[in-house]
Amino acid sequence: AVEAQTTNFQKQCEGLIQEQRRLTQLADGINQNMKYYSFLEPVTRRLSAPGAGSFVRSEEYSRMLARLDECLEYMAGHPKHREAATYRSRYRLLMTRGLTLVRVNFVGGLREISSDVTKRIADRQLNETTMSALLYAKFRVGASGLKEVAQEIRKRAMRAPGAEPGAESEYQSLMNELYTSYSATRGKLVIPLIRKKIGDISGAPSTSKKLVAFARNSIGYTREMCSSENDLWREWFEGNDGLYDFLESVCEPLYDHLRPRIIHENEILKLCELCTLLQTRYMHDQEDDEPMDANELNFSVLIQPALEDAQTRLLFRTQAILRDEIERYKPKPDVLDYPANNRKVSLSGTKGQRPVTSGRKGSIAEPTTPMPKTPIIVERDDLPDGQWGFDTQAALQGWYPTLRKAIWLLSRIYRLVNSTVFDDLAHQIVHQTTLSLHYASALISASRTPADAHLFLIKHLLFLKQQIVAFDIEYVTPDISFDFSGLSATFYELRDRGGFFDPRNLWRNFGGGKLLPKVVENMLDAKVELDGRLRAVITAFTGAFADRILSPLEEKKVAKKGFDAIEAVEVVKRVADDEVRVLRRKLEEYLDDRRTRETLVGAVQDLVVQG
Numbered sequence: 001a002v003e004a005q006t007t008n009f010q011k012q013c014e015g016l017i018q019e020q021r022r023l024t025q026l027a028d029g030i031n032q033n034m035k036y037y038s039f040l041e042p043v044t045r046r047l048s049a050p051g052a053g054s055f056v057r058s059e060e061y062s063r064m065l066a067r068l069d070e071c072l073e074y075m076a077g078h079p080k081h082r083e084a085a086t087y088r089s090r091y092r093l094l095m096t097r098g099l100t101l102v103r104v105n106f107v108g109g110l111r112e113i114s115s116d117v118t119k120r121i122a123d124r125q126l127n128e129t130t131m132s133a134l135l136y137a138k139f140r141v142g143a144s145g146l147k148e149v150a151q152e153i154r155k156r157a158m159r160a161p162g163a164e165p166g167a168e169s170e171y172q173s174l175m176n177e178l179y180t181s182y183s184a185t186r187g188k189l190v191i192p193l194i195r196k197k198i199g200d201i202s203g204a205p206s207t208s209k210k211l212v213a214f215a216r217n218s219i220g221y222t223r224e225m226c227s228s229e230n231d232l233w234r235e236w237f238e239g240n241d242g243l244y245d246f247l248e249s250v251c252e253p254l255y256d257h258l259r260p261r262i263i264h265e266n267e268i269l270k271l272c273e274l275c276t277l278l279q280t281r282y283m284h285d286q287e288d289d290e291p292m293d294a295n296e297l298n299f300s301v302l303i304q305p306a307l308e309d310a311q312t313r314l315l316f317r318t319q320a321i322l323r324d325e326i327e328r329y330k331p332k333p334d335v336l337d338y339p340a341n342n343r344k345v346s347l348s349g350t351k352g353q354r355p356v357t358s359g360r361k362g363s364i365a366e367p368t369t370p371m372p373k374t375p376i377i378v379e380r381d382d383l384p385d386g387q388w389g390f391d392t393q394a395a396l397q398g399w400y401p402t403l404r405k406a407i408w409l410l411s412r413i414y415r416l417v418n419s420t421v422f423d424d425l426a427h428q429i430v431h432q433t434t435l436s437l438h439y440a441s442a443l444i445s446a447s448r449t450p451a452d453a454h455l456f457l458i459k460h461l462l463f464l465k466q467q468i469v470a471f472d473i474e475y476v477t478p479d480i481s482f483d484f485s486g487l488s489a490t491f492y493e494l495r496d497r498g499g500f501f502d503p504r505n506l507w508r509n510f511g512g513g514k515l516l517p518k519v520v521e522n523m524l525d526a527k528v529e530l531d532g533r534l535r536a537v538i539t540a541f542t543g544a545f546a547d548r549i550l551s552p553l554e555e556k557k558v559a560k561k562g563f564d565a566i567e568a569v570e571v572v573k574r575v576a577d578d579e580v581r582v583l584r585r586k587l588e589e590y591l592d593d594r595r596t597r598e599t600l601v602g603a604v605q606d607l608v609v610q611g
Contacts, residue, residue: 036074037087039067044090047097056105057149061098065152068095095156096171102152103174107181109146113138114185135189136232143235150178154238179242186229187249194225195253202257211261212273219282219306222254223299230297240294244301251302262309268321268412271314275416278307311417318409318425326402327432335401336444338456339589400440403460406433407467430468430526434533437461441537454541455590461534468527542600545583546607549576576608 043064046052055061068091075081075088117138121131157175198218201207207214226247233243265271284292284300292298335341406429413422437460445453549572583604587597 036071037083039071040087040090040094043068043094047094047101053101053105056101057145062152065095065098068098069156092170099153099156099171099174102149103177106146106149106178109142109149110181110185113142114189117189131193136228139186139232140235143232147236147238150175150237153178176242179237179246182233182236183242183246183249186232186246190225190229191250191253194222194250195256197221198253198257211265211270212277214261215258215274215306216277218254218257219278219303222251223282226250226299226302227297230295234295244298247297247302255305258306259309262306262313265313266317268314268317268409271310271317272412272416274310275307275314278303278310279416283307314413315417315421315425318413319428321405321409322429322432325405326429326436329402329436331401331440331443333447336440336447338444338448338452339586342589399463400437400456400460402433402436402440403464406430406464410468426468427526427529430464430530433464434461434530437464438533450544451541451586454537454544455586457537458534458541459590461530461537465527465530465534468530538600538603542603542607545579545604549579549604549608551575572608580604 046064071091072088072095075084075091078084117134120134153171153175157169157171198221201218201221202214204217207217229247229250230243233246237243262271262274282299282303284298409429410426413425415422417425437457441453441457444456580601583601584597587600591597591600
């Protein structure tokens with residue numbers, strides 16, 4: 001009996017011990033859960049007490065905000081607990097209160113630094129070096145402490161993983177207020193200095209009337225200031241949020257001076273030089289494989305508006321020149337004096353020059369007609385003669401003015417504007433140039449002969465075709481040389497396509513819209529249009545000579561009684577000899593390349609044989 005009682009007593013004790021353990025675990029669990037609820041009252045008192053913001057920069061304040069994060073996370077993870085929603089709402093209010101105190105402390109510290117700097121500047125006259133040191137040294141002294149304070153807001157303002165694109169975190173507005181406060185404070189100090197400096201640059205004798213010189217100096221200074229402000233920003237904040245909005249305000253004095261100058265600039269050369277300066281010196285190379293350092297200043301973002309202004313003005317002036325000097329151009333009689341203008345070219349002094357092709361010494365081109373292959377035409381006033389290694393005036397003589405202006409425009413805007421915009425504008429230029437050449441050809445036909453008109457058109461269309469082909473190659477600083485292989489190559493390319501000189505094929509292609517497309521969208525279409533017009537004039541030219549040679553064999557004459565075929569053939573031979581001599585003489589007046597001339601003579605012979 002004693003043994004049984006002992007056993008029962010032991011079991012009861014073990015049961016009590018297990019119950020004790022269970023109750024202890026339950027109490028611990030309740031206590032663990034209750035700490036997320038019990039924290040509400042002390043943190044409420046702490047944040048609502050007078051002078052609550054005085055310990056914002058202490059380690060204890062950082063730990064308190066971390067506890068609030070834990071409580072919020074717990075309430076979000078246990079929504080079914082009693083009053084979890086209520087406590088979560090109150091904790092969020094307390095977090096907002098705590099971070100608001102952080103913002104107030106940050107703004108207060110920033111204001112103290114700014115007031116100190118402003119007072120020192122007002123008390124004494126400072127030179128630029130001393131003022132710069134004061135502006136940046138004082139702001140660096142207190143930056144580290146305030147940066148840690150700002151981090152309390154930033155790490156809670158970061159967008160949560162899985163949030164919708166474009167959604168703003170709950171406390172981002174507080175972080176934005178820090179950015180705005182800092183930007184306004186720094187702006188009041190540095191923007192007046194920048195405005196004064198750029199005003200001085202604008203009024204300097206070396207830059208007051210020179211757009212590019214002013215842009216170079218003012219942008220260089222603004223870039224230095226932006227770089228300094230970027231470095232200082234990194235000492236106050238993490239990341240780029242708000243940085244470029246601030247730097248845009250720093251660049252406003254530059255925009256205020258540069259934009260009116262761009263808008264009132266009429267010289268296309270200066271606009272091109274400005275675009276080149278901005279693109280080569282300040283824009284980030286998109287093809288660069290190495291990514292930019294996250295802390296590095298991306299100045300191209302800030303200078304992009306100025307580049308867009310310059311490009312817009314450049315396009316406007318290009319369209320104005322296209323309209324006034326190509327589309328509406330009315331030639332004077334001496335401009336249409338062909339073939340006399342060709343003879344002036346041959347006597348203009350090109351004999352003493354030995355053109356070099358492809359940039360290699362000793363590569364000699366036969367013809368003397370000056371036509372650089374690279375897509376660049378140098379105006380008389382652009383550069384002194386001899387700087388590019390050839391006679392500028394000789395290179396321009398013999399070109400019809402609208403053709404010269406067209407190539408000049410294309411070479412200027414090439415790679416300076418968006419490729420799509422360039423393609424569209426290039427078509428307009430090529431299209432209007434071909435129309436002006438046809439108009440000039442019609443005038444020459446009325447004052448000279450149709451053969452002169454056709455050869456004038458052939459010569460200039462070949463020049464135009466050769467030049468626009470050159471825009472497909474990579475554009476580099478031009479090394480002016482002479483290469484005439486493209487002239488004859490163009491003829492052989494067109495002829496080898498088959499049926500080139502057959503009028504029936506020509507008109508069938510015209511009827512099908514293959515030669516002259518009505519809707520042209522890019523540079524390729526402009527080339528197709530040019531090829532079509534070139535085919536048409538070559539066909540008309542060769543056909544006219546063939547018709548004169550075959551005139552003794554006209555249908556009316558053949559149908560007459562007593563027609564002597566043998567005598568007619570003899571007449572054709574005599575006429576052919578005379579016409580071929582005239583043809584060769586005419587070709588020599590316009591075209592220097594022997595192979596090109598022989599190609600046209602052969603085309604006439606082919607038509608005579610077919611007839």
